[in-house]
Amino acid sequence: MDFFIHYRPLPKAHRRFLGWFLPLMLGVMVVLGLWVPGLQNQYGAGSRQPIKQLSGLLLDGPGGAQVLVPRPGQTPGEPHYSRILLAGPGKTRPPEAVMQHQGQWVQLKGSLFSHGPLSVMNTRRAQPIPQPADLPAPNLKGTSLGPFALVGEIIDSKCFSGVMKPGAGKTHMGCAIRCISGGVPAVFHVHNPEGEVLDLVLIDQEGRTVNDRVLDLVAQAVAIEGEVIQYDNLMALKADPLTYRRLG
């Protein structure tokens, strides 16, 4: 009888059917398993470098915790310092054990994440060190590059620089909100049609961080008009967060 009853012998027609249908389904799963990963945006450019040790001037701003690292042997006209943004373990700013040394020269140890010009170190301890001699004075006030109208996405600098792939966009919104509300420097990621990118830390008109005031605008297209200020290799976008405009 050509009728399937699961506790009776399998009819011939059903045996023939399963003979081609099950291999077909297994084949579909294999094809999808090979194909679908390539359709995912999970191969971003950010990378995690081995544990590093950095020495520099610890600062709390502009835009969040950062360390000013001397760049020896630079050609004339290039910044004498690199600014590396700092985050703590998890989705937080560096702990008090680090930030209590702001304004001092310190030695930091931690994972360094880099994505293009953006670098963020994940650190939990700072060791004060003597200030090195014969260093040029750092440009703490910054240099204004003038007013700009920019369109981009507010991201958390830590995930975007290599922890997450991608550390931006809708699926990352919740994580970015956690990071930015936790004190990880908020960065405005801008790119032009040619693929050139610019990452600017966000500060208000008084130069303070804006983290708690931009949470509703994280991970979406936003237009900001403000003054761009260069602090060594770090760009900052100075504008009143109330003037940020969501697009779309």
Add this chain to the structure above:
Amino acid sequence: MSHGYVAVQWTRRKLIYDGVLLAGVSAYLLLFMGISHWWAAAANVPLETDGAAIRAYGSAAYILLHLTLSIGPLARLNPLFHTLLFNRRHMGVMVFLLGFLHVNGWHLPREPWSWLGQKAPQFPWSFHGALNWYNDFGNREPLVSLFTSNGHFNDFALFPFELLGVIGLAVLFVMAATSHDFWLTNLTAPVWKAIHMAVYVGYAALVGHVFLGALQTNQSPWLAGLVLAGLVWLLAIHLISGWREWVIDGRPLQPDSTGWVDLGPIDAIPDGRAKVFALAGERVAVFRQGSELFALSNVCQHQNGPLGEGRVVNGCVVCPWHGYEYRLETGASPPPFTECVPTFPVECRQGRVRIGLPPRPPQQA
């Protein structure tokens, strides 16, 4: 059938079914994560291992959900698919488990590695699920963060897709938790079936979860095409199989003044099988055994399966879904089983089948 409850009534065929299911899912997961790692290594780009695992488990659950939801309508269109239907609930439970791992991740014991003085590899030994990976390690509890981070409830594009995933997973949990026959019996088949129809609410929520989440971050037209194809496929086979039933239900037959209904010529009913009629709001399966006719409710007492699509074996109608049996004359399952369905008076006059109303109440053997 009526028996003592055990966790799973394993049979050789169920073991083979689950083995094939596990092999397919494992192949997909291992290939997805293996290819992701290989690709990243080939391009010299570090991979976010947790993210790859989250994607692998989430997509596996989504694909398997489509297969699970396809079996019902396909079985209505082609009886060969009954071979996949009888153990479909195991597939549904697997969908829930994959979805749960997508959210929760897993961490296997590291002892086998530590005993050897080795460090356990992250892949596939351990990964954070989406809940922890995106919401933990911050200034709020992960669940609080999940429900409060994104407040764009009045914006379609920005709507918190995670909540749609929560709805989908909650529905899948209820289905998995009540999949055992214990619940089927105690809730009664109509209530149980109504609860399990919520899978379509869960599916709709998960489609929204994917469209408003994964497809916004992974803007591949091929991926969007695959998701859309899955949706169109399920809609199409449900509409086609539903159309067949609607055609039967759309022409309900009414009894004449004597309480009998003319069902047409006896030759229209194949020998050893049934034809289903809609009578005053109820589906009736009229079976023919040679020149003898029998009429039973079309609704199996187990999961409300379509008895009219069953066959007559040893004087019993056998439900095509899970093999429940009912005697043709009485509608009662053979002892020691106690299920029973209503029967109807039926006769053949001058080559035409007539059925009488009202039905006879179910009689236990």
